Amino acid sequence: MNHIHWYPGHIAKAQRQLKEKLNLVDVIIEVIDARIPYSSWYKNTAELCPNKPRLILMNKSDVSDAKYNQIWADFLNKKTKCKVITTSLSNRNDVNTIISEIINLSKEIMQKRILKGLLPRPTRTMVIGMPNVGKSSTINRLVKRAKTKTGAKAGVTRQQQWVRINEKVELLDTPGIIPTVQNDQFQALKLACVNSISENAYDSEYVASELIKILLKLYNENFRKYYGFTDEEEINLSNIAVKKNWILKNSIPDTKRASLILLSNFRDGKIGKYTIERIEEYDTI
Numbered sequence: 001m002n003h004i005h006w007y008p009g010h011i012a013k014a015q016r017q018l019k020e021k022l023n024l025v026d027v028i029i030e031v032i033d034a035r036i037p038y039s040s041w042y043k044n045t046a047e048l049c050p051n052k053p054r055l056i057l058m059n060k061s062d063v064s065d066a067k068y069n070q071i072w073a074d075f076l077n078k079k080t081k082c083k084v085i086t087t088s089l090s091n092r093n094d095v096n097t098i099i100s101e102i103i104n105l106s107k108e109i110m111q112k113r114i115l116k117g118l119l120p121r122p123t124r125t126m127v128i129g130m131p132n133v134g135k136s137s138t139i140n141r142l143v144k145r146a147k148t149k150t151g152a153k154a155g156v157t158r159q160q161q162w163v164r165i166n167e168k169v170e171l172l173d174t175p176g177i178i179p180t181v182q183n184d185q186f187q188a189l190k191l192a193c194v195n196s197i198s199e200n201a202y203d204s205e206y207v208a209s210e211l212i213k214i215l216l217k218l219y220n221e222n223f224r225k226y227y228g229f230t231d232e233e234e235i236n237l238s239n240i241a242v243k244k245n246w247i248l249k250n251s252i253p254d255t256k257r258a259s260l261i262l263l264s265n266f267r268d269g270k271i272g273k274y275t276i277e278r279i280e281e282y283d284t285i
Helices: 008-022 066-080 094-105 107-115 135-143 185-193 204-227 237-243 255-268
Strands: 027-033 054-059 083-087 125-130 149-151 162-166 169-172
Touching: 008 125, 027 094, 027 135, 054 066, 054 094, 054 135, 066 169, 083 094, 094 107, 094 125, 094 135, 094 169, 125 135, 125 255, 135 162, 135 169, 185 255, 204 237, 204 255, 237 255
Parallel strands: 027 054, 027 125, 054 083, 125 169
Antiparallel strands: 162 169
């Protein structure tokens, strides 16, 4: 099954739900994965909710290649005209930066409210992104600063609660899930590598085998060193299974186990801190 499969009905529903939520907020926080900044960046956010300021968080920068973080941040800033900052779960200081940026982005909106004779209120924001880019963990880190939920707002479904982060910012406590629809199978493959696509949509051995090719191209020396392969040895799932002594009956290498562990170790950063996209692939777009 050398193909990433999509489910149009689920995607259409997710897009409708996302747009409903986006209509409720003043500022959008979009989270992407620093290891695949282009593939995890949703190109249609501005179309879903035009004229709303966005803050883009390049999350998981602690498991990406630090050499490329700022390069990608500058690229995305140029393409989107949005502020882009790198974040990671291990850095507590970036929470203050996020809150400051939200307040800064909402200044014009709040000034317009005052000019219309409306009472000042906290900026309403929400976190959106594709699956497993760190939306919930970003919400949790912001909410830790909060003391109480403020309850449902007029016109908002009861299940959606707002949390007062401080006197100037309120956060929708549920993330907006961006449907991971991709017509480009290579981008879909990279989303699968970082677990942004349901495991039901792809074959792990296919994805792991393609990831090996990418890592050999971009990080050959480090990748070989991790698994103990010389320059002359071929790296594939069978040889990794043999190297690790993952053997089934009749001396057959357990390539399924090798694929699952390889993907897990890549996602956790155990193999190394890797960014598997390069600007050169997209700088003409």
